[in-house]
Amino acid sequence: KPRVFSGIQPSGGLTLGNYLGAIKRFVDMQDSGIETLYCMVDMHAITVWQDPEALRRQTRELAAGYLAAGLDPAKSILFNQSQVSAHAELGWVFNCVARMGWMNRMTQWKDKTTGKNAEQASLGLFAYPSLMAADILVYHATHVPVGEDQKQHVELTRDIAAKFNHDYKVDFFPITEPVIEGAATRVMSLRDGSKKMSKSDPSDNSRINLTDDADKIASKIRKAKTDAEPLPESMEGLDARPEAKNLVNIYAALSGMSKEAVLGEFAGQGFGAFKPKLADLAVASLAPISVEMGRLMEDPAEIDRILGAGADRAAAIAEPVLAQTLDIVGMIRSR
Numbered sequence: 001k002p003r004v005f006s007g008i009q010p011s012g013g014l015t016l017g018n019y020l021g022a023i024k025r026f027v028d029m030q031d032s033g034i035e036t037l038y039c040m041v042d043m044h045a046i047t048v049w050q051d052p053e054a055l056r057r058q059t060r061e062l063a064a065g066y067l068a069a070g071l072d073p074a075k076s077i078l079f080n081q082s083q084v085s086a087h088a089e090l091g092w093v094f095n096c097v098a099r100m101g102w103m104n105r106m107t108q109w110k111d112k113t114t115g116k117n118a119e120q121a122s123l124g125l126f127a128y129p130s131l132m133a134a135d136i137l138v139y140h141a142t143h144v145p146v147g148e149d150q151k152q153h154v155e156l157t158r159d160i161a162a163k164f165n166h167d168y169k170v171d172f173f174p175i176t177e178p179v180i181e182g183a184a185t186r187v188m189s190l191r192d193g194s195k196k197m198s199k200s201d202p203s204d205n206s207r208i209n210l211t212d213d214a215d216k217i218a219s220k221i222r223k224a225k226t227d228a229e230p231l232p233e234s235m236e237g238l239d240a241r242p243e244a245k246n247l248v249n250i251y252a253a254l255s256g257m258s259k260e261a262v263l264g265e266f267a268g269q270g271f272g273a274f275k276p277k278l279a280d281l282a283v284a285s286l287a288p289i290s291v292e293m294g295r296l297m298e299d300p301a302e303i304d305r306i307l308g309a310g311a312d313r314a315a316a317i318a319e320p321v322l323a324q325t326l327d328i329v330g331m332i333r334s335r
């Protein structure tokens with residue numbers, strides 16, 4: 001039976017990258033009638049230091065972002081990871097299945113530690129993909145909608161499932177498929193077309209936050225790095241122009257048009273003409289979400305209630321899977 005799981009870290013405000021690469025597609029999957037679970041992965045967030053009050057606020061803000069973008073707690077199970085302890089328990093088992101060498105090859109680990117002192121990174125940051133495998137497999141999820149940057153972690157999840165099944169001679173965990181679709185599976189920084197747009201980039205002008213108001217969105221798009229060339233007739237003409245390509249991809253993803261159709265409309269025009277159109281489109285798409293997030297944030301108790309109810313439903317699926325896993329592994333379970 002197909003089942004969808006995905007999560008986002010409450011490690012800062014939501015960006016346009018999170019929206020186009022993840023949340024917008026979470027909503028599409030929810031509305032296709034498949035069973036969907038969407039998580040705020042707060043235990044992943046603490047792999048780097050988070051101020052406790054900020055973490056609570058960011059988790060509620062992420063929940064508000066999910067709801068404002070169209071996730072419906074009557075259709076999807078919405079919850080924060082730490083309220084379902086089966087994630088951490090299965091994560092430990094997977095720490096014992098996954099190999100150090102696999103973790104060492106993770107590009108996100110390498111990116112987050114190169115040039116810095118890896119000795120000072122938390123053990124949790126190193127083991128993060130193993131907990132992510134547990135997040136997915138504790139629901140026997142078959143499909144995981146993610147942005148391009150998470151593809152390697154979903155592949156590792158498949159490796160962990162296969163090694164567990166092999167080592168214990170069972171056919172227990174499914175081999176999960178990453179679902180990486182849409183015109184903007186990798187939204188790039190507005191200041192540097194070689195870096196992905198990220199919550200934790202020190203430059204606020206590098207990203208559009210879902211909480212930015214209309215003026216801020218328009219000003220960030222106006223300031224976005226581009227070049228002096230007009231837009232070409234076909235996507236190949238953008239191959240050596242990462243910043244220009246990024247803005248076309250964003251336009252396509254927000255409008256629902258194909259990239260070719262966007263170029264069909266704007267070929268021959270420069271960014272002086274394209275950017276205001278993109279700004280209008282971004283404001284029209286994002287401003288209603290931002291307003292709704294603000295409204296939802298006025299009632300944090302209601303958000304906490306939704307997360308608690310979601311965690312109960314998630315635990316009802318996860319706990320039997322964990323219990324069976326512990327049986328397979330050989331743990332005595334006499335209470």
Ligand code: AQP
Nearest residue numbers: 008009017018021022146147185186187197198199200
């Ligand atoms: N730039 C992006 N383009 C497309 N998809 C993206 N995602 C993130 N950035 C982009 C997708 O959003 C989901 C949640 O990501 P996450 O919160 O787990 O962490 P991340 O991928 O590490 O996101 P950030 O914004 O870059 O966070 P920091 O700065 O804290 O590392 C995933 O599906 C991801 O693919």
